[in-house]
Amino acid sequence: MSFKRWSVRVSDPAGTICGAGVYLGRDLVLTCAHVVADALRIGPGDAPDGRVSVEFLGTAAPAPIAATVAEGGWWPVGERQEGDAAVLRLMAPAPAEAAPAPLTTDWRRGDTVWAYGYPRHRDLSAGVHASATVTGETMGTGWVQLNDRHSSGVEIQQGFSGGGVSDADGGKVFGIVVLALQAERMSWLLPVGPVAERLPLVREALTAAAIPRQRAAEAELDGLGTSYELPPDIRDFTGRAREIAELIEQIEENTVGPAVHSIAGMGGLGKTKLAVHLAHKLAPDYPDGQFLLDLEAHKAGAEHRPLTTGHALLALLQATLGKPQHLSDTARLGRMWRDVLRRRRMIVVLDNAASYEQIAELLPEHPGSLVLVTSRRRLDELGVEGAVPMALEEFDEETSLRLFTAIVGERRAATDPEAVRDIVRLCGFLPLAIRVKASLAAGRQRRYPLARIRDEMAKETDRLRGLRAGHLSIHAAFSTSYAHLGPREQELFRRLGIHPPGSVSMEAAAALADDPEAAQDxxxxxxxxxxVDDEGGRLKMHDLLREFARERLAADEPGWARHREVAGRLLDFYLAAALAAQRTLVPARPVRDRADREHTGLPEVAERKAALAWFQVERENLLRCAGLAEEFGLVSYGWRIPRAIGHFLSLASETDVAIKAYEAGLTAARGRDPRAEADLNALLGEAYRVAGQQDAALDALRAARDHYARAGDRTAAADMLTRIRDELRAGAGRVHRPGRRVREGRGRVHARDDLAVARRVRSRSPASHQRGLVLPGHRLHPGRSAVPQPDGSHPPAAEQLVRRGHLPAEHGRGALRGGR
Incomplete structure (x- = not known):
């Protein structure tokens, strides 16, 4: 093994060379305690607080990385000249090419060994070798003396401290240089064995580097192939700290069964990058190799097919055994592969799996190796077999910002932080989408301001087509997933794009399908x-997937009239469900409306608690139906749905929301449905009253009165008069406050007109004198209570309903009335 892959240079923050070190893997470096003390300018007894600089000069990423002494990683020189070791923890990931040193405790007197160091006076970017002979252990210290007196090359000197000492071919590292007497060409090393006994982190690294005993007796397993090696980790890997910690904890806790973990999620979430990053992080614990095999479930191209199980087994066996297999018996190949997994400690990433059937023969049956499976499918069968599943989700906003910044650089991101925030939001916090846009921003710099990227994304009619950089394409990732669906699944996916953004109930999803009975499957x-995601029985679709679904709807079900018909089904479903829930809440005052279609899959809202819960869950969808109705020219739902949810909005005390919904509904109904105008004005009047807008409340109630009167509904008109009278009385008694003006002169004029109309109405309806409150939509008969239409039943008036518990108290004089 090359020294360059595990040897590092250690310097102080100013760049002065202080010594060398040995990379242990897992972002840990072993060096001398006195090298760290020199870099931090501290004495032998001081605590090693502060940062040093570590450089992997033999890699493609030699930039300095800050490091601190790891917890439990400090062993300074003692009084008897023993010790002198420290373990550093890097504050950023090690370069992808860096490899853990092959540690061992074996050394023999008389062996010729090599050390690698970085002399301070030599301007060499990659350090130098020095050879020496092992003389023997120094009594009482644990150090081992080296003699390079007979070497004709570079002597071990200052700058070699902390550097690894290995056997002649560099295959095993058994110590670090701790002292050099340049004049006598003598030096000393501290063996790995004592360091491992004292420092747990070194002991773990030594255990990971140990070759299993059974390996030595298995000649057929020697000579691993190089096919399907794990790809390098990415420099700017960001986020997923919680997921990584959870996976590592689960892996470490499993001591009895095979280690299989699956990572599932939609395209573009970074499942493969997470698996590769985790494999690199855990590589020291699995010294027999790390491999990745792409099972090609979602490779682009209509003619493409995923790898068969047999082909996957042949590839893995050749990669690990280094020998091609000439068998067609998949079962036998599977047994061979499971034997390899049992006898070695490897990490195998089975990437892009198509199904459980594809990978069943690739999974281990015994502890030892670790298998990570990534797939867009949720392979539930793996959980049945004892594997640990993980469902990956999109980033949160802060992690998205960190990823964008890591790619474009902090200076570039700082030029317009608000634009960066807008860009990651427009990317739906999807890692692949963020990478695409960040790469664009990083490549174009000054001539392409971040605000321009943001503005272009906001204006794009086809945002998905713009999320492309070379072979990276969100659209392609979604297309391959869509192609795997059957006709019914594709139909439902497309039509879910019509639904307003937000969660969707199973009943609403079924309303979109041509065959509602098959919608569940x-x-x-x-x-x-x-x-889509299942969030407690409700469906949630990512914003970019919703955009893709609408694109597929336009392509696979062309024709605006067809789209309008599907949207009409959905709106009619929400209207039917809202009317049913409203009838449960106010059985004596049903809204005069009914759905245009028969719906067999309505939610269960026959009880008051269930009706209120349904309204609360569907609140946002019901409010967004107005936009859907406008988009597809289904204007009647623009007033019918707000009217149907009026009572719920009054109960929820969402006055501002209610006013906005009623005003939009009234605009849609004006000139089209006089009854709806009346009902929505009545709802608006009460909402304005609650909001303290007296003039607006009086205007709305008068408009409602006029509409009811023209429609011949004298009962509802009288009810409006009662409310107008009550509001005028309340206004007269209100204490004037800044910001609220009561125009008393105008109020007196209207009051006289209202009272005159009230007398005329009451003179024609003797029963109206029996009650101070009349429910709109009911007619009154002499000697009877209010009678709802059209069923002809005779419930008591509203006050009696409240007293008897049939209606909630909010149906008293101050409650929202007339919303029908």
Whole structure:
């Protein structure tokens, strides 16, 4: 093994060379305690607080990395000249090419060994070798003396301290240089054995580097192939700290069964990058190799097919055994592969799996090796077999910002932080989308301001097409997933794009399908394929996937009239469900409306608690239906749905939301449906009253009165008069406050007109004198309470309903009334 892959140079923060070190893997470096003390300018008894600089000069990424002394990694020189070791923890990932040193405790007197160091006076970017002979152990210290007196090359000197000492071919590192007497060409090393006994982190690294005993007796397993090696880790890997910690904890806790972990999620989440990063992090614990095999489940191209199990087994056996296999018996190949997994400690990433059936023969049956499976499908069968599944999600906003900044650089991101925040939001916090846009920003610099990228994304009619950089394409990732669906699943996926953003109930999803009975099975497939998420029985689609679904709808179901018909089904479903829930909440005052279609899959809202819960969960969807109705020219739902949810909005005390919804509904209904205008004005009047807008409340109630009167609904008109009278009385008694003006002169004029109309209405309806409150939509008969239409039943008036518990107290005089 090359010294360059595990040897490092240690300097102080100013760049002065203080010594060398040995990379242990897992972002840990072994060096001398006195090298760290020199770099920190501290004495022998001082605590090693502060940072030193570590350089991997033999890699393609030699930039200095800050490091600190790891917890439990400090062993300074003692009084008897023993010790002198320190373990540093890097504050950034080690370069991808860096490899852990092959530690061993074996050494023999008389052997010729090599050391690698960085003399301070030599201007050499990659350091130098020095050879010496092992003389023997120095009594009482644990140090081992070296003699390079007979060497004709460079002598071990200052700058070699902390550097690794290995056997002649560099295959095993058994110590670090701790002292050099240049004049006598004598030096000393501290063997790995004593360091491992004293420092647990070195002991763990030594255990990871040990070759299993059984390996020596298995000649057929020698000579590992190089095919399907693990790709290098990425420099700017960001986020997933929680997921990584969770995976490592699960792996470490498993001591009895095979270690299989699956990572599932939609395309573009970075499943492969997470698996590769984890494999690199755990590589020291699996010294027999790390491999990645792409099973090609979602490779682009209509003619492409995933790898067969047999082909995958042949590839893995050749990669690990170094020998081609000439067998067609998949079962036998599977047994051979499981024997390899049992006898070695390896990490195998099975990337882009198509199904459980594809990988069943590739999984271990015994502890030893670690297998990581990535797939867009949720392979539930793996959980049944004892594997540990993980469902990956998109980044949160802060992690998205860190990823964008890591790619473009802090200076570039700082030029317009708000634009950066907008860009990652427009990317839907999807890692692949962020990488694409950040790469664009990093490559174009000054002539392409971040605000321009943001503005272009916001204006794009086809945002997905813009999320492309070379072979990286969000659109391609989604297309391959879509191609794996059957006709019914594709239909439901496309139509879910019509639904307003937000969660979707199973009943609403079924309303979109041509065959509602088959919608549940189609939904299960979409969840399995990670095209929608199941959040407690409700479906959630990523914003970019929703955009892709609408694109597929336009391509696969062309025709605006067809799209309008599907949108109409959805709106009618929400109207039917809202009307049913409203009837449960206010059985004596049902809204005069009914859905245009028969819906067999309505939610269960027959009880008050269930009705309120349904309204609360569907609140955002119901409010967003107005936009959907406008988009597809289904204007009647623009006023019918707000009217149907009026009572719920009053109960929820969301006055501002209610006013906005009623105003939009009234605009849609004006000139089209006089009854709806009346009902929405009545709802607006009460909402304005609650908001303290008296003039607006009076205007709305008068408009409602006029509409009811023209429609011949004298009962509802009288109810509006009662509310107008109550509001005028309340206004007269209100204490004037800044910001609220009560125009008393105008109020007196309207009051006289209202009272005159009230007298005329009451003179024609004797029963109206019996109650101070009349429910709109009911007619009154002499000697009877209010009678709802059209069923002809005779419930008591509203006050009696409240007293008897049939209606909630909010149906008293101050409650929202007339919203029908």
């Amino acid at each position: 189609a939904t299960d497939v979409l969840v399995t394929e990670s095209l």
